[in-house]
Amino acid sequence: xxxxxIDIENLVKRYEMGDEEVYALRDVSxxxxxxxxxxxxxxxxxxxxxxxxMLGCLDTPTSGKYLFxxxxxxxxxxDDLASIRxxxxxxxxxxxxxxxxxxxxxxxxxxxxxxxxxxxxxxxRAMEALARVQLSDRVSHKPxxxxxxxxxxxxxxxxxxxAPSIILADEPTGNLDTKTGxxxxxxxxxxxxxxxxxxxxxxxxxxxxxxxxxxxxxxxRIESDTVNNNHA
Amino acid sequence: xxxLSELQESARIAVDSLRVNLLxxxxxxxxxxVGVVLVVLMxxxxxxxxxxxxxxxxxxxxxxxxxxxxxxxxGRNWRQIDARKDxxxxxxxxxxxxxESAEYVIPLARKWGGSVVKGNTxxxxxxxxxxxxxxxxxxxxxxxxxFFSPTEEQSASRVVVIGxxxxxxLYPEGNAVGNILKINGSPFRIIGVLQKQGFLFMDFIDNxxxxxxxxxxxxxxxxxxxxxxxxxxxSEAMLDIVRTEAIGHMRAIRNVPPDADDDFSxxxxxxxxxxxxxxxxxxxxVGMGLTILAFIVGSIGIMNIMYVSVTERTKEIGIxxxxxxxxxxxxxxxxxxxxxxxxxxALIAFPIAQGIVAGARFLAVDVLEQEWAxxxxxxxxxDLLGIAVAVSVVxxxxxxxxxxxxxxxxxxxxxxxxxx
Numbered sequence: 001x002x003x004x005x006i007d008i009e010n011l012v013k014r015y016e017m018g019d020e021e022v023y024a025l026r027d028v029s030x031x032x033x034x035x036x037x038x039x040x041x042x043x044x045x046x047x048x049x050x051x052x053x054m055l056g057c058l059d060t061p062t063s064g065k066y067l068f069x070x071x072x073x074x075x076x077x078x079d080d081l082a083s084i085r086x087x088x089x090x091x092x093x094x095x096x097x098x099x100x101x102x103x104x105x106x107x108x109x110x111x112x113x114x115x116x117x118x119x120x121x122x123x124x125r126a127m128e129a130l131a132r133v134q135l136s137d138r139v140s141h142k143p144x145x146x147x148x149x150x151x152x153x154x155x156x157x158x159x160x161x162x163a164p165s166i167i168l169a170d171e172p173t174g175n176l177d178t179k180t181g182x183x184x185x186x187x188x189x190x191x192x193x194x195x196x197x198x199x200x201x202x203x204x205x206x207x208x209x210x211x212x213x214x215x216x217x218x219x220x221r222i223e224s225d226t227v228n229n230n231h232a
Numbered sequence: 233x234x235x236l237s238e239l240q241e242s243a244r245i246a247v248d249s250l251r252v253n254l255l256x257x258x259x260x261x262x263x264x265x266v267g268v269v270l271v272v273l274m275x276x277x278x279x280x281x282x283x284x285x286x287x288x289x290x291x292x293x294x295x296x297x298x299x300x301x302x303x304x305x306x307g308r309n310w311r312q313i314d315a316r317k318d319x320x321x322x323x324x325x326x327x328x329x330x331x332e333s334a335e336y337v338i339p340l341a342r343k344w345g346g347s348v349v350k351g352n353t354x355x356x357x358x359x360x361x362x363x364x365x366x367x368x369x370x371x372x373x374x375x376x377x378x379f380f381s382p383t384e385e386q387s388a389s390r391v392v393v394i395g396x397x398x399x400x401x402l403y404p405e406g407n408a409v410g411n412i413l414k415i416n417g418s419p420f421r422i423i424g425v426l427q428k429q430g431f432l433f434m435d436f437i438d439n440x441x442x443x444x445x446x447x448x449x450x451x452x453x454x455x456x457x458x459x460x461x462x463x464x465x466x467s468e469a470m471l472d473i474v475r476t477e478a479i480g481h482m483r484a485i486r487n488v489p490p491d492a493d494d495d496f497s498x499x500x501x502x503x504x505x506x507x508x509x510x511x512x513x514x515x516x517x518v519g520m521g522l523t524i525l526a527f528i529v530g531s532i533g534i535m536n537i538m539y540v541s542v543t544e545r546t547k548e549i550g551i552x553x554x555x556x557x558x559x560x561x562x563x564x565x566x567x568x569x570x571x572x573x574x575x576x577x578a579l580i581a582f583p584i585a586q587g588i589v590a591g592a593r594f595l596a597v598d599v600l601e602q603e604w605a606x607x608x609x610x611x612x613x614x615d616l617l618g619i620a621v622a623v624s625v626v627x628x629x630x631x632x633x634x635x636x637x638x639x640x641x642x643x644x645x646x647x648x649x650x651x652x
Contacts (some may be wrong), residue, residue, distance in 0.1 A: 058554060058644045079558045086556020097551045097648065101248060114556040116235035158555065 004067075005165050005197060006032040006055060011051050011064035013220075024050035025061070026220040032166070032199065037192040039200040039208035039228075042056055042217035049170075051217065052201045056091060056168045057084045069165060086114050090159025094171035096151045098143040098158075105132060105139040108157045115162060129157040133187060149180035156187060166197045185210045238561045239568075240452020246569035249541065250576065257573055260537040263530025264577030264627065265584065267523050268620045272585040274519030275616040278512050280608035285508045287607045289501045291429045292437060293370045294468050297475055297500050298340075299327070299461040299482060304503035316456035316495045321445075323485050327461055330481045333474045336365045338462040341445060343452045346394075348441055349414040350402045356526055358440040359415060362462075369464055370441075375399075377409040377424035380444055388446035393424040397438030416451040433494065434504065471500065496582050527623075530577070531631035538570050538635035550647025563640040570632025571625045578624040586612050 013025040024047045032038060042048040053059040054066065057073055060081070065072040068084060076084070090111075091097075098107045106125040117125070130136055133153040143151050152172060159167050169188065173181030189210060192198045200211055208214050212231055216223045248259045298304075301316050326340035331337045339362065346359035366372050367379035372393075380391050394411055399408050412419045420443060430437035443451075465474040475498055482488075482496055542549070549562055589612055596605035 033606065053645050056554070058648075079560075082553065082556050082558040085554060093555050093648070097547075097554070099548060101252070110241075111550070111555045113237050113241045114552075114558070114561060116237050119237070122237075162556075 004031050004033050005069055005211075006030065007065070007067040008054075009065040011054065011066060012062045013047075013054065013059070014062040023220050025054070028064070028217075028220070028222055030222065030225075034101070034165075035192070035195055035197055037189075037198045037210070037212040039202060039210050039211035039214045041202060042223075043203060045219075046217040047220040048201050048203075048217050050200075050220075052168065052170055055166075055199060056089055057081045060078060080186065082114075086111055087162055088165040090156075090162065090164040090167040092152070092159050092167065092169035092172045094174040096143070096148075096155045096175070098151060098154055098209050100143050103140045103142055104135060104146070104154045104157075107143070107154055108161050109164045111158060125161055126157070129161040130154070132160065133157045147180075148176050149183060152176060152180075152184050153187065156184075156191075160191065160196070166199055167191060168199050168201070170201045171203070172200065173202075173204070181207070229231070238417075238557075239564060242561065242565040242568050243567050249545075250572060252539075256537065257576065258580070259572060260533050261530070261577030261580060263526055263532075263533050264574050264624055267526035267627075268529050268578045268581035268624055269528055269585045269588070270519060270523040271620050271623065272581065272612050272616050273588060274515060274523065274621070276589050276609070276612055277515055277519070278431055279613060280509050280605075281508070281512055281515070283607045283609070284605070288430055288434055289504075291370055291373070291427065292434075292501055293464070294501060295465040295470065296369065296371075297463040297465060297471065297478065297498055299463065299478060300497050300499055301458040301460075302499075303497040304499040305506070313497075317486070318456070319460070319486075319496060321454060321459050324459045324461045325481075326485050327478065327481050330485075331474075331477060332462070333465075333470065333477045334463040335466045336368050336462075336464040338365045338369070338464070339445065340364055340366075340460040340462055341448050341452075341454065341457055342460065343448075346415070346452070348398065348402075350396075350408040350411070353402065354402055355398060356439075356550060357395070358436075359448065359452060360440055361445040361452075362440050362442055363445055366442065366462070369462065371429060373425070373427050373436075374424040375427045377422070379424055379442070384446040385446070388444055388450060390418060390420045390447055391423045391444065393426060393442040394422055395426050395438040395440045395442075396428040397435065398441055399425045413441075415441070418451050420447075449602045505592075527627050530574075531627050534570055534573055534631035535635060537573070537645060538632050539638070541569065542566060542635045542639040545639075546642065546647050546650040549642050549648065550644050553642070553644035554648060559640040562642075563636045566636035566639050567629055567632050570636065571628035574624040574628030574631070575621060578621050581620070582612065582617060 008028060008030040010025070011025055011028040015022045015024060040048050040051060050059070054061055057068065060076070061074055064074070068088065072082070074158070079210065099110070105123065105126050108129055109122045112122040112125060127136070127139065130139055133156050135150060135153050135157065138146060138150060143154070144155065172188070173184055176184060185207065188198050188200070200207065202208050209231060210227065212228055213226070214228050215225045284524060299319070301313070301319055321341070328337040328339065341361040343359040345356065347354050347356050364380055364385040365384040372379045372392070375396065377393070379393055380389065384391050385436055392415065394408060402408070408425050409420050411422050413422060414420070428438060463474050463478060465471050477499060479494060483494065486495060488495055570585065590610055591603060593608055633641045
């Protein structure tokens with residue numbers, strides 16, 4: 001395993017619901033290296049969404065250590081987290097989460113806007129990212145003029161445009177038909193082969209089988225962490 | 233620090249949001265529109281009053297001093313003033329012969345509660361007897377005809393120059409010159425009509441007629457009468473010099489002991505400045521009250537719609553935060569939207585205010601034929617526009633602050649989960 005991007009030790013996330021304390025994650029330790037292709041699996045309520053939020057720096061742990069490229073995420077404030085999300089993490093969501101009134105190009109440019117990249121450079125890099133997902137002919141379309149698969153490819157272009165350390169995909173094929181889902185999974189494989197680190201969060205076994213390493217969660221704990229040699 | 237690209241994006245989103253919800257945006261700004269219209273109208277009204285007041289003072293004469301038993305400001309002890317000895321015509325004439333710094337020294341005899349009769353119509357007005365020198369004051373400018381001549385003055389001719397108010401009351405159809413008016417039973421020929429001089433509380437100035445001093449004695453007599461003396465100084469700069477000289481002569485003529493107060497007053501148009509100022513303050517207070525009320529109501533509307541906007545866009549905020557928008561970016565986005573909303577209100581308000589201003593002026597000048605109003609600007613002054621825009625932007629920022637703070641503090645996980 002190469003240099004660790006993510007280093008988690010004894011991570012705990014506790015929510016307080018009224019008087020009751022709910023543990024979404026209990027004592028999770030995990031190391032993810034560069035250019036891994038990882039799937040996080042588990043039934044609903046297993047804590048995989050919470051783990052994804054932690055990995056994506058959308059949320060901070062109650063206790064435990066989380067180092068992202070050596071920096072301690074647990075101690076970061078909102079703006080530091082925003083900056084990490086902007087530069088180091090590319091999100092791909094189940095529901096695409098594109099801005100409905102913006103064109104493909106504008107959607108892909110958005111992370112670069114918050115990174116303070118000049119307009120010219122933004123357009124150049126966004127066009128490049130859209131080319132990588134084979135959407136060069138759809139740059140001025142708005143999400144409602146695109147198919148589900150095309151929308152997810154715009155979302156992937158948006159995720160890779162900042163050249164992040166990890167691409168974090170939450171049920172990326174959940175809203176797509178089987179054929180389109182397959183195309184999207186091939187795209188992730190291509191990104192991994194090109195050197196990206198890809199983390200899938202899914203409850204679908206055949207989607208997880210695309211990854212080279214599968215982590216199974218149950219009741220907030222890691223149940224198994226295996227290398228997947230018979231990947232799809 | 234916010235980056236330029238973020239600010240541009242924020243502004244773009246804000247404009248986009250207003251455009252998409254155009255009707256809602258316009259309706260929301262109603263309170264701001266009313267507020268801005270009020271601010272602009274108030275400023276214009278006060279500006280107009282100043283212009284009219286300046287005009288009145290200019291016509292009546294900024295360079296005039298009036299020596300009188302009575303004090304125009306009315307601020308002093310009335311009994312003390314009432315106890316002053318009358319100023320006689322002889323004293324007035326002595327002053328005239330001694331004064332060196334004044335351009336003209338003009339004795340005036342006034343009957344305040346007099347009347348003029350045209351046929352069967354009687355009109356209350358003040359009758360003023362004076363010398364032909366009065367023709368040299370700016371107040372003697374005639375609309376029609378002329379002031380009386382030294383010859384007419386010396387021969388006590390029965391000629392009269394009527395004020396604008398008398399003219400309007402008795403000759404609404406025009407052509408007053410040449411007609412006969414009776415003053416205390418004696419017929420006088422109208423030889424001139426004076427231009428309009430006063431407005432508002434200075435209206436009484438136009439309700440007077442001028443006749444030669446000796447003709448005045450013939451109809452109303454000099455008995456028990458206190459004379460005034462008008463001093464034309466030539467320029468405002470001369471006022472102090474003329475005043476000092478006049479006080480010295482008057483004290484000597486009236487034998488005022490060195491340690492006693494003057495037993496006469498030196499009046500000037502400035503005495504009425506305070507009254508004009510009070511009117512302006514009154515308009516300002518009422519106008520500001522209404523304006524503040526409108527802005528409060530308006531900003532509540534803006535705040536409300538901004539909360540709606542934040543709620544509607546919770547998901548979008550979540551997406552933006554997920555891909556790296558910091559709190560300040562989101563804050564800026566909604567503050568700019570709110571400020572633009574209010575600025576749009578100001579922009580809607582300008583043509584409305586301009587329409588009201590133009591309409592009011594048209595009504596006054598062209599329909600009601602109030603020529604004095606023509607000095608009032610038909611246009612909203614530009615600095616008022618600037619102030620109104622600045623105020624509306626500040627109101628927008630204040631009204632948008634709480635909703636924008638709420639948006640900026642949304643938890644990205646919660647926000648992403650939000651579905652409408």
